[in-house]
Amino acid sequence: MRDVLQASATFQPAVIEDIQAKADSGLYRIRGWGTLRERRWATFDDLTFLPCSLTRIPLEGYREKCSTRTVLGTRFARNPIELDIPVMITGMSWGALSYNAKVALARGARAVGSSNTTGDGGMLMAERENSRTLIYEVLPSRYGINIHHMRMADAIELTIGQGAKPGTGGLLLGSKVSDMIATQRDLPVGVDQRSPARHPDFLGPDDMIIKVEELREATDGRVPILIKMGASRVFDDVKLAAKAGADIIVVDGMEGGTGASPAILQEHTGIPTLAAVCEARAALEDIGLYGEVQLIIAGGIRDGVDAAKAIALGADAVYIGTAALIALNCNRPLYVEDYQKLGTEPHHCHHCHTGRCPVGITTQDTELMKRLDIEEGADRVANLMRAMTLEIQMLARACGKSDIHHLEPEDMAALSMEASAICGVPLAGTRKVFGR
Amino acid sequence: MAEITCGSRSTREINADIRKALAAGEREIIVREPGARHNLGVGILEPVRIRFAGSVGYYCAGLIDGPSIEITGSAGWGLAESMMSGEVVVRGSSGNGAAAAIRGGTVVIHGDAAARLGVSIKGGTVLVAGSCGYMAGFMGQKGRLVVCGDAGDAFADSLYETACFVGGRIQGLGTDAVVEAPTPEDIAWLDSTLAEYFPGAPRGKQFQKVVAGRKLWNFDKREWKVWQEAL
Known part of the structure; x- marks a missing residue:
């Protein structure tokens, strides 16, 4: 009789594979997508809504109005952003993504009255032409920065870091630095790009005050300035960003995605999105700017439920990135043999860094790119954003809210002590907020 | 030539005056008493000549495309950052990150440049x-x-x-x-x-x-x- 096979709990198969891969290459692992860890930390799933019963009156789910209008950037800018819905497309560069993906995202967001963001590679003119509201991102790399493009934008996002890898620069492997991408960014073709972690012309928050003013001067104070950060020391960082003059602050939690990054950064840096939104709100309340500086939350937002919970906890809007790519067919069982060539399978692919995306999203290969039909992709992105909006409204109406922005922490209960302590809402079945 | 005196006015007002002069067709502007203010001459896109008679603060001539800008004193951090084309001449010295991320043009520093x-x-x-x-x-x-x-x-x-x-x-x-x-x-x-x-x-x-x-x-x-x- 054979012995029962018993694997090590310490050296699990994935750990063994990781050690052997590093023994082969001498390099840390690089991949795309975002954290793959089992989520043992408190997430939005650790909260549940408390719809109306006798203490509150619900709104009719299919009849009574529930506004989703979202206005951002009301603090200093002459022209705040006005969106029809609170779900926005986050910054993902042309370079990390294909031309077709960028244009499809822009068209999808436009179709639902929302925004999209350029990413770390400058503005693609087709993206501007297909956007309703375009946010122009200024990152430490300064790839493709063009004042003419900046002035075409509806807002400027000064990015300090991102949730998947706060405190580090971007990474674009040479396989994706095509002739077009190299020209757009002034780079040598085919060379790995490890972009800097710090901006080239400012270091700390005091310098950043002047930088924000420069961006306002460059755009004549017309458009809002967003400051985006990876979720790290959120309570302090948000206060510093507000002090620097941000109209809008974006906090990107550790579940956020990336086109390429050392895997350990995705797995072991930053704090979860649920914790990030709570710290961010507390920070703005602490300095009396909650409501005056708008808050966008990003990082692993999957659906309208996550979005509604983020909004209830204090966000004015959410960014989606990975979810939007999934809408474009990321990880869909199409061209399965090409997933297998990458050593993976549909639903398990995180090989964006290779530039060999089987469904034409995270690639610069013109043949692969053809697999992503722009019109069809735009429809799918718009559909996802519509469905998410309906989900948010459904929950808001059930909680008796005629405006999704009226959702509040009091509309929820915690399903774990950790979530109760983080979010300041009572644990279900008790009247107790743990840690208070 | 148009003359703008900064006096006690804000950067926003001074830059607005520069833009107003450019819109009126001026092709040479002298800005007096810059007082090391930050963000002077940011985002100029016309092929004009601007002289700052004195020292300037951070990001002077940042995000420009085309002008010739002279600073008779010294410049703070981020001089001409992200410039696309044009010429920026500093008669004195510059602070950190001069010419950071420029894509084109020429930055000339007659003194020393910091880190x-x-x-x-x-x-x-x-x-x-x-x-x-x-x-x-x-x-x-x-x-x-x-x-x-x-x-x-x-x-x-x-x-x-x-x-x-x-x-x-x-x-x-x-x-x-x-x-x-x-x-x-x-x-x-x-x-x-x-x-x-x-x-x-x-x-x-x-x-x-x-x-x-x-x-x-x-x-x-x-x-x-x-x-x-x-x-």
Whole structure:
């Protein structure tokens, strides 16, 4: 009789594979997508809504109005952003993504009255032409920065870091630095790009005050300035960003995605999105700017439920990135043999860094790119954003809210002590907020 | 020529006056009493001449495309950052990150430049008559950086295709920076360019040329030591 096979709990198969891969290459692992860890930390799933019963009156789910209008950037800018819905497309560069993906995202967001963001590679003119509201991102790399493009934008996002890898620069492997991408960014073709972690012309928050003013001067104070950060020391960082003059602050939690990054950064840096939104709100309340500086939350937002919970906890809007790519067919069982060539399978692919995306999203290969039909992709992105909006409204109406922005922490209960302590809402079945 | 006196007015008001003068068709503007204000002359896109008669603060001439801007005093951090084309001349010295991430044009500094001169440069030319601080040229992608005096530590660290030239002593090379002999074309270019901007500068053949050793371009485990020090 054979012995029962018993694997090590310490050296699990994935750990063994990781050690052997590093023994082969001498390099840390690089991949795309975002954290793959089992989520043992408190997430939005650790909260549940408390719809109306006798203490509150619900709104009719299919009849009574529930506004989703979202206005951002009301603090200093002459022209705040006005969106029809609170779900926005986050910054993902042309370079990390294909031309077709960028244009499809822009068209999808436009179709639902929302925004999209350029990413770390400058503005693609087709993206501007297909956007309703375009946010122009200024990152430490300064790839493709063009004042003419900046002035075409509806807002400027000064990015300090991102949730998947706060405190580090971007990474674009040479396989994706095509002739077009190299020209757009002034780079040598085919060379790995490890972009800097710090901006080239400012270091700390005091310098950043002047930088924000420069961006306002460059755009004549017309458009809002967003400051985006990876979720790290959120309570302090948000206060510093507000002090620097941000109209809008974006906090990107550790579940956020990336086109390429050392895997350990995705797995072991930053704090979860649920914790990030709570710290961010507390920070703005602490300095009396909650409501005056708008808050966008990003990082692993999957659906309208996550979005509604983020909004209830204090966000004015959410960014989606990975979810939007999934809408474009990321990880869909199409061209399965090409997933297998990458050593993976549909639903398990995180090989964006290779530039060999089987469904034409995270690639610069013109043949692969053809697999992503722009019109069809735009429809799918718009559909996802519509469905998410309906989900948010459904929950808001059930909680008796005629405006999704009226959702509040009091509309929820915690399903774990950790979530109760983080979010300041009572644990279900008790009247107790743990840690208070 | 239009004259704008800053007096006690804000940067926003002064920049608005500059834009108003440009809209009225002025092609030469002198701005008096700049008082080291930050963000003066940001985002100018017209091929005009602007002279700041005095010293300026951070980000002067940032995000410009086309103008010729002269600063008779010194400049703070981020001079001409992200410039696309044009010319920026500083008669005094500059603070950190001068010519950061420029994509084109020429930045001329008659005095010294502080740390991180030409950091993330993506094109254009940076000329310094004096010396520069540490990490000049860091992660330069393209373009040319010329320092007639001495260069500080970690010079030309992690370069891509930027060519760096130093007329004096280099305190220390950055990771993957390699000294090589200037080509005859380099020497001819240096001689003609320096004759135009700094007539008393050393001759081109006296310059050291520093370029990327290309060991950081794509990871190779045989170059592990370079990566350990770089990252």
